[in-house]
Amino acid sequence: MTTTHAPDALPAQYTLDHLDHLESEAIHIFREVAGEFERPVILFSGGKDSVVMVHLALKAFAPAALPFALLHVDTGHNFPEVLDYRDATVERLGVRLVVAHVQDYIDDGRLRERPDGTRNPLQTVPLLDAIEAGKFDAVFGGGRRDEEKARAKERVFSLRDSFGAWDPRRQRPELWDLYNGKHAPGEHVRVFPLSNWTELDVWRYIEREGIALPDLYYAHEREVFARDGMWLSAGEWGGPKETETVETRQVRYRTVGDMSCTGAVDSEATDVAGVILELAASRLTERGATRADDRMSEAAMEDRKKQGYF
Amino acid sequence: MATTATTATTQEATTQEAQTPVTSAVQDSPVPTRRHDLLRLATAGSVDDGKSTLVGRLLYDTKSVLADQLDAVERVSRERGLDAADLALLTDGLRAEREQGITIDVAYRYFSTATRSYVLADTPGHVQYTRNMVTGASTAELALILIDARHGVVEQTRRHLAVTGLLGVRHVAVAVNKMDLVDWSQQRFDEIVAEFARHATRFGIEDVAAVPVSALFGDNVVDRSDRAGWYTGPTLLEHLESVPVGTDPSAQPLRMPVQYVIRPQSADHPDYRGYAGRLASGVVRPGDVVTVLPGGGRTTVAGIDRARADGSLEALEVAFAPQSVVLRLSDDIDVSRGDLIASADEPSLSTRSVAGTVAVLSERPLRQRDRVLLRVGTRTVRALVDDIVDQLDIATMEHRAAPDGLALNAIGRVRLRLADDVAIDDYRALRRTGAFLLIDEADGSTLAAGMADAPDRNAGEGI
Numbered sequence: 001m002t003t004t005h006a007p008d009a010l011p012a013q014y015t016l017d018h019l020d021h022l023e024s025e026a027i028h029i030f031r032e033v034a035g036e037f038e039r040p041v042i043l044f045s046g047g048k049d050s051v052v053m054v055h056l057a058l059k060a061f062a063p064a065a066l067p068f069a070l071l072h073v074d075t076g077h078n079f080p081e082v083l084d085y086r087d088a089t090v091e092r093l094g095v096r097l098v099v100a101h102v103q104d105y106i107d108d109g110r111l112r113e114r115p116d117g118t119r120n121p122l123q124t125v126p127l128l129d130a131i132e133a134g135k136f137d138a139v140f141g142g143g144r145r146d147e148e149k150a151r152a153k154e155r156v157f158s159l160r161d162s163f164g165a166w167d168p169r170r171q172r173p174e175l176w177d178l179y180n181g182k183h184a185p186g187e188h189v190r191v192f193p194l195s196n197w198t199e200l201d202v203w204r205y206i207e208r209e210g211i212a213l214p215d216l217y218y219a220h221e222r223e224v225f226a227r228d229g230m231w232l233s234a235g236e237w238g239g240p241k242e243t244e245t246v247e248t249r250q251v252r253y254r255t256v257g258d259m260s261c262t263g264a265v266d267s268e269a270t271d272v273a274g275v276i277l278e279l280a281a282s283r284l285t286e287r288g289a290t291r292a293d294d295r296m297s298e299a300a301m302e303d304r305k306k307q308g309y310f
Numbered sequence: 311m312a313t314t315a316t317t318a319t320t321q322e323a324t325t326q327e328a329q330t331p332v333t334s335a336v337q338d339s340p341v342p343t344r345r346h347d348l349l350r351l352a353t354a355g356s357v358d359d360g361k362s363t364l365v366g367r368l369l370y371d372t373k374s375v376l377a378d379q380l381d382a383v384e385r386v387s388r389e390r391g392l393d394a395a396d397l398a399l400l401t402d403g404l405r406a407e408r409e410q411g412i413t414i415d416v417a418y419r420y421f422s423t424a425t426r427s428y429v430l431a432d433t434p435g436h437v438q439y440t441r442n443m444v445t446g447a448s449t450a451e452l453a454l455i456l457i458d459a460r461h462g463v464v465e466q467t468r469r470h471l472a473v474t475g476l477l478g479v480r481h482v483a484v485a486v487n488k489m490d491l492v493d494w495s496q497q498r499f500d501e502i503v504a505e506f507a508r509h510a511t512r513f514g515i516e517d518v519a520a521v522p523v524s525a526l527f528g529d530n531v532v533d534r535s536d537r538a539g540w541y542t543g544p545t546l547l548e549h550l551e552s553v554p555v556g557t558d559p560s561a562q563p564l565r566m567p568v569q570y571v572i573r574p575q576s577a578d579h580p581d582y583r584g585y586a587g588r589l590a591s592g593v594v595r596p597g598d599v600v601t602v603l604p605g606g607g608r609t610t611v612a613g614i615d616r617a618r619a620d621g622s623l624e625a626l627e628v629a630f631a632p633q634s635v636v637l638r639l640s641d642d643i644d645v646s647r648g649d650l651i652a653s654a655d656e657p658s659l660s661t662r663s664v665a666g667t668v669a670v671l672s673e674r675p676l677r678q679r680d681r682v683l684l685r686v687g688t689r690t691v692r693a694l695v696d697d698i699v700d701q702l703d704i705a706t707m708e709h710r711a712a713p714d715g716l717a718l719n720a721i722g723r724v725r726l727r728l729a730d731d732v733a734i735d736d737y738r739a740l741r742r743t744g745a746f747l748l749i750d751e752a753d754g755s756t757l758a759a760g761m762a763d764a765p766d767r768n769a770g771e772g773i
Contacts, residue, residue: 010554010555010556010557010558011558011560013628014556014558014559014560014593014630015347015556016347016348016556016632016633017346017347017348018346018347018348018426018427019346020633021348021632022348023634024588024632024633024634025588025632025634027588027634028569028588028634031569031570031586031587031588031634032569032688034569034570035569035570035647035688055619058617058621059616059617059619060586060617060634061570061572061586062572062615062617062621062622062623063572063574063576063578063579063582063615063617063621063623064572064573064574064576064579064582065574065576145417145418145419145420146419146420149400149417152417152418152419152432153415153416153417171415172755172756173416173441173442173444173445173671173756173759174445175444175445175448175449175745175747175756175759176448176449176741176742176745177449177588177742178685178686178745178746178747180685180747180749180754180756182749182753182754182755183754184753184754195418196418196420196429198420198422200422201427209619210619211619284378
């Protein structure tokens with residue numbers, strides 16, 4: 001064995017724990033975008049990742065106000081609690097919120113409802129239209145590389161063409177912390193400040209910072225029914241079918257996307273500490289446990305990203 | 311590797327220290343403890359060395375793979391007629407990679423133990439993807455290099471070592487893989503390690519550790535193997551747990567590229583003016599004398615602010631790399647994005663002439679007289695490629711002429727003339743402020759990654 005360590009353990013007063021590292025890196029990314037782009041916007045759904053993003057962005061520019069607007073793509077199947085939370089947050093921060101409605105596109109025939117009722121894949125067109133209409137040149141997303149294999153390949157600054165498409169073979173190499181935001185008119189850059197965070201990091205940070213989330217993230221009684229091995233919430237979007245039985249269970253959500261494809265998990269965790277313990281013991285990934293749309297094929301995420309999805 | 315013959319006492323101490331947390335980390339649930347540090351590492355291996363399998367094994371044996379991911383891997387492995395789950399499928403994320411059975415692009419993986427979180431840059435081993443290895447190594451503190459025990463040190467291994475050395479990665483861990491295929495021969499292991507050590511020394515890498523493993527069967531990756539009784543060192547994970555992370559900020563001069571000027575102009579803060587940035591190196595305290603480069607104005611730090619969770623400001627007594635903070639300065643001098651706040655005692659050099667080593671990342675070759683953009687810190691200036699000095703053959707470490715310029719994946723030395731001053735450091739001394747990018751002015755693509763030489767204090771005028 002040939003170990004020869006350099007004697008360079010850090011003095012204790014200059015050490016950062018991993019959450020400090022992740023926070024510092026994310027704040028750096030927000031400031032780079034503010035410095036390099038004309039019209040950035042933060043995708044904000046009221047979900048935990050986007051809530052953490054906004055929290056970090058506020059820290060990046062304090063004591064000045066957030067220099068970005070928020071953008072939400074409303075599938076029309078969102079949880080009412082999450083929309084309430086979204087509106088309360090916007091009110092509290094005094095920021096501008098742009099909402100793109102999938103329902104508008106279905107109503108005027110530009111998009112067609114899918115046979116399985118899920119609207120998640122339908123978000124891409126309203127998103128791209130909103131980016132174009134708002135002339136947004138940088139769009140922050142809460143995507144993390146630990147979520148999915150295709151996401152693991154995503155850059156922090158991810159250049160998209162005028163169709164919003166991601167080409168994994170033509171990504172810019174990203175070195176040190178020198179992020180290259182150069183882009184042609186019509187192109188935009190998707191920016192992922194939480195790239196290096198895991199689901200557990202996000203929750204540890206929520207605990208440390210005392211960040212409030214929609215109640216849905218904590219265990220509560222809810223009417224649900226089983227479909228494809230997940231607990232789906234009864235609602236006006238087309239569930240349950242006649243063959244599916246509704247029962248009341250104590251559940252919580254790990255993600256809060258479109259109601260038609262976001263499943264709840266059985267849970268006893270009524271607070272952040274409980275969630276962290278539960279996650280540490282969980283044998284399922286966030287997406288595997290709760291996202292039906294990612295199960296469609298082995299390359300479901302990669303294919304949707306190539307079409308402009310986040 | 312200078313002291314290859316470490317004493318038995320030291321080895322045992324290292325092993326035992328490292329062993330305790332690892333064992334508990336893997337058996338218990340992986341809830342991070344409060345003080346939990348971060349190690350960034352990059353992998354490198356030749357094609358078919360079993361790198362994806364090793365990374366898959368590291369994730370699997372640290373319980374970082376969850377049931378649904380494993381189910382998917384088992385299902386696909388069965389569909390392909392394999393007997394056991396192919397752990398390489400955990401990491402090959404893109405369609406083309408699965409189709410070709412190779413890793414094309416750098417991917418980032420995450421795993422953690424009770425004491426440490428890991429960000430692993432999983433980089434492909436093909437010659438034509440040298441740029442990806444450069445990318446992965448740029449942020450890594452440790453390079454994990456794979457060697458196939460049957461083939462030993464090959465040209466690719468030397469290439470990996472060269473890139474590791476050039477990029478200034480301080481620690482190297484060698485996994486001598488497929489030891490089961492050489493009957494766990496100690497003699498074979500020792501031969502490989504000795505040859506590896508010779509090359510590492512040549513590339514200026516001081517800290518090297520070697521572990522005999524079988525990624526396929528999981529020997530000595532996370533769990534100790536009883537198939538190589540002669541090996542008394544740590545498993546690969548035990549070694550990763552014990553490598554010191556970070557650089558002592560107090561041992562380096564202050565550098566903070568200014569990212570953004572914060573001017574709220576609000577009722578609460580009518581006159582606030584703060585310079586936001588992330589410390590690239592060093593330590594800063596209120597009262598410190600600093601210089602703002604490239605202009606060279608001197609002032610003192612009036613205060614250091616950081617936002618609290620409730621939006622109020624916290625005044626810090628000290629800040630250090632790599633913290634993101636806001637500095638307030640005593641004098642009303644002109645400071646904007648692209649400037650560098652540096653220690654007045656040991657400032658960077660402001661120059662219009664940069665020499666350094668570049669790795670070409672783009673299909674477009676880099677040629678003499680090319681006009682490009684140079685990005686260092688937060689500053690971007692126009693630049694002219696004055697000279698392609700030479701190209702480095704990283705198999706032989708020989709420098710040769712490069713009359714046709716540097717093609718994709720080539721590494722060579724260049725001299726650049728700049729249209730404006732930049733503040734830059736010697737990459738070997740200060741990685742963050744000695745690193746630069748060359749960018750295509752027309753389409754914005756990243757052409758090359760650069761590592762500056764010690765700046766020339768007698769450089770001539772700019773373009």
